[in-house]
Amino acid sequence: MKFIAFSLTVLLIAAQLVNAQSPKKPLRVGIAGMAHDHVHGILNKAFGKTAQTDIDIVGIAEPNRELAEKLAKRHGFSMSLVYPTLAEMLDKTKPEAVTDFGPIVDHKKTVAVCAPRGIHVMVEKPLATTFADAKQMEVLAKKHTIQLLTNYETTWYGSNHKAYAIANTDKSIGDLRKIVVHDGHEGPKEIGVSKEFLNWLTDPVANGAGALFDFGCYGANLSTWLMHNQRPLSVMAVTQQIKPDIYPKVDDEGTIVLTYPKTQTIIQGSWNWPFGRKDMEVYGQTGYVFTVDGTRMRIRLKGDKTEHPAEATAADAPATDPFAYFARLIHGETKADELTSLENNMIVMEILDAARQSAKTGKAVNLPQRALVR
Incomplete structure (x- = not known):
């Protein structure tokens, strides 16, 4: 019995060491729109020479095919990631979270599509173009218990x-x-x-x-x-x-x-x-x-x-x-x-x-x- 208990303890410690050394699962992220130049930040992070593994870009929604192709050539991502609408991208790629790099007025639309699916959203500053839009976004975020964050460089x-x-x-x-x-x-x-x-x-x-x-x-x-x-x-x-x-x-x-x-x-x-x-x-x-x-x-x-x-x-x-x-927050870290x-x-x-x-x-x-x- 002592041998069995000792073996179980060894196995438990070994499992803990493996888990501690295993890389954290990257956050599955979708991009909504690419007409904001701040998009280069996340594209460099995901596809650059020093690409990091805390996020994984699984899909991009961008109706402007010419813009998407220009950025794909610059950053080296596949056009197979690009979808014409946000809804199609979400349904096909199942991201956990979305980062919005479209016009500020579109932030409300992004939250309206993402929130009912339980998908967290980070928008570039400011949150919206009107206080009325912001209130609608707040209601959706709270109803569907998603994170709705605003990103400022500062x-x-x-x-x-x-x-x-x-x-x-x-x-x-x-x-x-x-x-x-x-x-x-x-x-x-x-x-x-x-x-x-x-x-x-x-x-x-x-x-x-x-x-x-x-x-x-x-x-x-x-x-x-x-x-x-x-x-x-x-x-x-x-x-x-x-x-x-x-x-x-x-x-x-x-x-x-x-x-x-x-x-x-x-x-x-x-x-x-x-x-x-x-x-x-x-x-x-x-x-x-x-x-x-x-x-x-x-x-x-x-x-x-x-x-x-x-x-x-x-x-x-x-x-x-x-x-x-964003990845650490969604993963509770x-x-x-x-x-x-x-x-x-x-x-x-x-x-x-x-x-x-x-x-x-x-x-x-x-x-x-x-x-x-x-």
Whole structure:
């Protein structure tokens, strides 16, 4: 009996060692649309020279055959993966999750097709083009118990998470008083985005607005996070068309001011910066922390005679890339990050909707101080 018990113990330990050393099963992912240039990120991850194994692209829905063929040639994937509709792709390939790289206005359609099938969805920022669409997406996600995440480049910046820890976890700068967020670049046409991307990015229906939505969403996302999902009291926005010859249908300059009971946020989204930037200033009663880029920071605390530089690392962020995070989240290996969360991004959409209305009317929009209806 002792021999049998010993043998069973040995077998159990051996099985545990095999399981521990066995590679994790990759997340089966489908791609919905390829007209967003951010699609290159996931294609490089899945099919590049240093392809990673945490995701497996099982199908792609893209009605534009010419675009699909161009990207297949560039990234080396088979056109057998490409289907003309999302529904056909889902039915034929059975992905666990979908990443949406189409126009923002199509996010609602993607969730409407995926949610009833129990397929999780990650969309590129922002969540939707209207708060009304976002509410419909939220209802579907909750009804069918799927993850509905919004991907921002800045979520994966270690500097932002270290700044949050300094401001909110360590409380090293006192109560927050002002947040200033700068995002944007010289302009989508100026930096040479693809024609497919440019076509919908400069369409007020497909994108929701111009720079106001394209880059204003970053600041709304970060401010909501830093303020613990507190909704602002009011939203005021000013937009301009500095380059109407290039962007005749949408704004290329947008500034949003959010007022909270004891804090103010200024969001500067622009297609007119002299260079690309995604940085943030967080001021408290007794100090401040600035992010310069994904890793570099500047900090001045109470008692400091001058500010000092600091560095964040990849370990300060929840993951090194959104798709590795998505796979770990769906497989239950990590907890949900607040910046990608539906709760945060519903508030973001309420802010963006109010900002668009404010810019149109020239008046501040007061937000009713109540919990969002679920």
